[in-house]
Amino acid sequence: MIELVHFQVVSAGLFSIGLYGVLARKSALLVLMSIELMLNAVSINLVGYATFADFTEYQRALGQVIVIFVITIAAAELALAIAIILRLYRNRTSVNVDEIDFLKW
Amino acid sequence: MEFSSVIFYIAAACTIGGAFGVVITRNIVYAAFALLVSLFGVAGLFLVAFAEFLALVQVLIYGGAIVIVILFALMLTRIEDFEHLTDNGQWPLAVVAGLGIFGVLLIAVLGTSVRTGPRESVGVRDMAEALFRDWAVPFEVASLVLLVALIGAVVMVRAYGGKD
Known part of the structure; x- marks a missing residue:
């Protein structure tokens, strides 16, 4: 029988893997993909609560509404981030986050 | 099963x-x-x-x-x-951070008891009413965010008058 805790554990695992990817990968595009994984972990958690927790009908619907906003913001963030990456590639011919340090003092 | x-x-x-x-x-x-x-x-x-x-x-x-x-x-x-x-040089640190946050989240998840109700679906009608009635203003703001992000992306990747 699937319970809420199953969803929470999968969500926690996905978030941790995404965090590892953000911290450890060199390519800016892979960092971006890892951020998408973390956003999806949050969505899983929200949907799990919306379905399983002892909430009213309205609160359950709100859980799914917030997931729609998460997906919207993820799309907007991805478009901007890819624009920044393309710009960086044009100026620096590199998307390696270790070499992009011109904001350092 | x-x-x-x-x-x-x-x-x-x-x-x-x-x-x-x-x-x-x-x-x-x-x-x-x-x-x-x-x-x-x-x-x-x-x-x-x-x-x-x-x-x-x-x-x-x-x-x-x-x-x-x-x-x-x-x-x-x-x-x-x-x-x-x-991977970059800090990957052992990243493993520690990932496992650490996973441990913290697991402790939080397993240590908290959430009252679970009957497993039931959320109707699309309920969701649409919540989204377009009570959350209509945030919905419009989200569409504005998408518009601004699109314009920003276009401005950012545009070639400036043959300069580059």
Whole structure:
């Protein structure tokens, strides 16, 4: 029988893997993909609560509404981030986050 | 084992396995496809939780748009170490951070008892009423955010009058 805790554990695992990817990968595009994984972990958690927790009908619907906003913001963030990456590639011919340090003092 | 449990474990395996593929593989194109597997796994989890509409949105937006955009970005930024990506020097620290946050989250999840009610679906009608009645202003703001992001992306990647 699937319970809420199953969803929470999968969500926690996905978030941790995404965090590892953000911290450890060199390519800016892979960092971006890892951020998408973390956003999806949050969505899983929200949907799990919306379905399983002892909430009213309205609160359950709100859980799914917030997931729609998460997906919207993820799309907007991805478009901007890819624009920044393309710009960086044009100026620096590199998307390696270790070499992009011109904001350092 | 009942049918929904089977679906859940398959979807969870796709999600976690795809995520490991994203952070472990050395080839960035494989990473993009592993991301696709992971996102489809998340859509499967949504299906197990009776969120059919969100599962559909997940497949359409992530599978149909986001992964395609990432693949286009890969095409436009062909870097020399395209096929043998390396992790940077702080990866042991990243392992510690990932395992640490996983441990903290597990303790929080297993140590908190949430009152679970009957497992029931959220009707699309309820969701639409919540979204377009009470959350109509945030919805419009979200569309404005999308518009600003699109304009910003266009401005940022535009070539400035032949300067570059």
